[in-house]
Amino acid sequence: MRWSSCAHSISLPVIQPKTAPVSEPGRDAFAPSAETVYVRFESHYVAVELGIPQLAASFRASIGQLLAATPHGISAGSLKASLENGRIRIVGPAALGVEQFTDPTLAARGLLHGVVKLLMTARPDLLWIHGGVAAHDGRALLLPATSGNGKSTLIAELLKYGWIYLSDEVAPIDPVTCRVFPFPVTPHMRIGHQPNLSPAEVRKLAKIRIDIGKEMVGAVAVPLERIYFLSYQQLAVSVQTVVSSPGQSVVEMLRHSLSAWESRDAEICGLCELMRQVPGVHLRYANAHDAAAELAHAHQRVKRQSGATAEFS
Amino acid sequence: MTGPDKPCQRTGLIHYDVLNEMVLYYPGAAQAAAFNESATAIWALCDGTHTVDDICAELAQLTSLPTTQLRSDVLNALEQLRALDLLASDSA
Numbered sequence: 001m002r003w004s005s006c007a008h009s010i011s012l013p014v015i016q017p018k019t020a021p022v023s024e025p026g027r028d029a030f031a032p033s034a035e036t037v038y039v040r041f042e043s044h045y046v047a048v049e050l051g052i053p054q055l056a057a058s059f060r061a062s063i064g065q066l067l068a069a070t071p072h073g074i075s076a077g078s079l080k081a082s083l084e085n086g087r088i089r090i091v092g093p094a095a096l097g098v099e100q101f102t103d104p105t106l107a108a109r110g111l112l113h114g115v116v117k118l119l120m121t122a123r124p125d126l127l128w129i130h131g132g133v134a135a136h137d138g139r140a141l142l143l144p145a146t147s148g149n150g151k152s153t154l155i156a157e158l159l160k161y162g163w164i165y166l167s168d169e170v171a172p173i174d175p176v177t178c179r180v181f182p183f184p185v186t187p188h189m190r191i192g193h194q195p196n197l198s199p200a201e202v203r204k205l206a207k208i209r210i211d212i213g214k215e216m217v218g219a220v221a222v223p224l225e226r227i228y229f230l231s232y233q234q235l236a237v238s239v240q241t242v243v244s245s246p247g248q249s250v251v252e253m254l255r256h257s258l259s260a261w262e263s264r265d266a267e268i269c270g271l272c273e274l275m276r277q278v279p280g281v282h283l284r285y286a287n288a289h290d291a292a293a294e295l296a297h298a299h300q301r302v303k304r305q306s307g308a309t310a311e312f313s
Numbered sequence: 314m315t316g317p318d319k320p321c322q323r324t325g326l327i328h329y330d331v332l333n334e335m336v337l338y339y340p341g342a343a344q345a346a347a348f349n350e351s352a353t354a355i356w357a358l359c360d361g362t363h364t365v366d367d368i369c370a371e372l373a374q375l376t377s378l379p380t381t382q383l384r385s386d387v388l389n390a391l392e393q394l395r396a397l398d399l400l401a402s403d404s405a
Contacts, residue, residue, distance in 0.1 A: 247334035247347030254345050265327060268338055268345070272331040 039115050040068035041172070042181060044122045046115045047071060047078040055081055055088060058108035061209065063115075064186035065217050076122035079114045081107065090114060095121075112185065116170055120258065126181070127173040127270050128258040133166035133180050134158040136299055140180050140222040142171055144256035145230035148203035150288050152189045154230065156210055157292030166218040170258065175270035178277050179221035187212065196234050196286075224274075225302060227253070228283040228295065236286040239294045246272075249280030320368075320391055321361035321401040337399065346397055355390045359400065365391070 035056050039046045045068060050056040059081075060067060079092045088107040090099045092114050099114075101107035120128050131144035132151035141158075145151040152168050159165055166180060168187035173180045190205040197205075229244060229252045244252060250271045259267050285291035329336040335348040335356070348356055354375060358368045368387050369380040376383070394400050 245334055245347070245349060246331040247336050247349065250329075250331055250336045251345050251347040264338060264340065264343075264345075268327075268329055268336060272329045272336060275331055 037063070038068040038071050039063055039066050039119075040072060041066065041076075041119050041183065042123070043073040044076040044119060045071050045073055046076050046118050048111060048115065049078065049080040049082075051080075051082040052088060052104070054104040055107050055111075058104045059111050062108045062112055062186055065182075065184040065214065074122070077118040079111060079118070081111060092118065116258065119172075123172065124263065124266070125174070127175050127253075127267060127274065129171045129173060129253060130169065130256045130258055131171045132168050133171050133183075134163040135166055135218055135222045136161075136163045136296075137303060138222060139225035139299065139303075140166060141295060141299070142173070142180060142224055142227045143230055144171075144227065144253065145232075146256070148199045149230045149232045150202070150285075150291075151230055152187060152207075153193070153288040154292055154295070155187060156189045157288050158295065159210075159212065159216060161292065161296045163296075164218045165212055165216050166222065173224065173274065174221065175274040177221075178224045178274055180224050181221045182218040184217045186210070193288075198234055199232055202232065224278045225299065227278055227280045229280060231282065231284045232286070233284050234286055236284055239287075239291050240282075240284040241294070241298075242282040242284070244280035244282050246275045246280070249275045252280065319361050319364055320359040320394070322356065322359050323399055323401045326399065339399070342398065344397070346399065351386070352390055352393075355387055356394070359391075359394070361401070 035050045037048050037050060037056070037060065039048060048059065050059060077093055079090060081088055081090045083089070086102070088101045088104065090101070090107065090110050096114055096117055099110045101110055116128070120126075129142065129144055130146075131142050132155040133140055133142050134155050135141070136158075143151045143154055155165065155168060165184060165187065167183040167185070169185055170183045171180050172183055187210045188207040189210055190202065191208050192205050193202065227249065229249075250268065253271050253275070254264075254268070257267060283291060283294075285294075325339065325341050327338045327340065329338070333350045333353075335353040337346045337348065337356075339345070354372060355368060358371055363371070365384070365387060366380075369383045372378070372383050372387065373380045391400070
């Protein structure tokens with residue numbers, strides 16, 4: 001046994017059901033109408049009733065390739081957005097609470113979060129991680145990261161290398177098969193990035209939507225090749241990769257988990273199962289283009305090694 | 314530096330194996346910790362019956378390292394465990 005004692009720990013956020021606020025009074029009234037859209041994920045769907053045209057447009061734009069014309073499969077629940085006293089009110093099942101917004105863009109985000117929560121409840125067998133996912137040659141990389149660490153930008157850079165888009169934000173993973181499912185909401189990336197910006201300054205940059213064709217979006221679950229825990233470091237001279245041990249990787253994945261704290265035991269079991277099979281790596285970088293190149297080259301190395309192993313098996 | 318008399322794991326912790334490492338989850342504090350193989354070995358000996366010297370002696374047999382070299386690592390590990398509130402309070 002190699003001797004070096006260490007423990008790596010985190011405190012997990014306690015997620016409470018939300019009730020209300022954000023709002024300030026006094027916005028233009030929106031013309032009421034009724035439209036129901038369906039968000040489809042594997043064999044489930046969520047019905048979203050949208051009574052406000054501007055919100056409907058924002059939500060449709062954000063949901064991307066998950067939009068379905070008709071309900072199909074098993075209902076995971078429904079959400080309703082309506083106008084009340086000049087505010088956009090979103091109501092779902094009791095456990096989700098009620099949220100209120102004045103900005104349609106923020107309301108669309110709130111709706112998306114509600115959709116994700118309903119799907120998580122419908123699919124407790126999956127791990128739900130906050131991260132970007134891209135795939136190449138039938139193998140996927142997961143990039144968990146907190147806001148401002150560049151996961152969307154890195155995903156956009158990988159797409160330039162011909163990678164396939166699976167997700168910008170939510171990664172549903174089967175811990176038994178280690179396959180990650182597509183969750184292709186419309187990707188966004190920050191603009192105006194300059195060298196040496198601090199993470200706090202990066203988070204303040206505006207985001208633009210990235211329009212990608214259907215042919216660049218993954219349609220089926222893909223085996224995970226590696227998980228890269230991203231850390232944007234403004235002063236990093238070059239891209240640095242450090243292997244994350246299985247235990248450390250479990251704790252890092254918990255940091256980016258979307259699950260409620262009540263289900264942690266099952267989730268940790270699933271993460272341990274996943275990290276027994278999928279390697280984790282810490283990736284520290286300042287330049288997204290260089291980092292994406294490193295990810296692409298590392299993928300090619302793994303592919304060559306797998307090919308070499310197959311020849312002798 | 315002197316360590317706890319006979320360090321003991323606190324109750325209420327859930328333990329998960331992941332290859333040769335360990336993850337501990339403490340629901341009461343919504344906290345999780347990952348232990349490498351060495352820290353796992355020390356943790357296993359925190360059963361309320363081993364002193365620091367006993368722990369060092371056991372690990373010396375496992376690792377073939379001298380107890381003098383192991384002692385500072387063991388004390389550091391126990392300090393970390395205490396800081397993470399993973400040891401029973403009366404073992405402090």
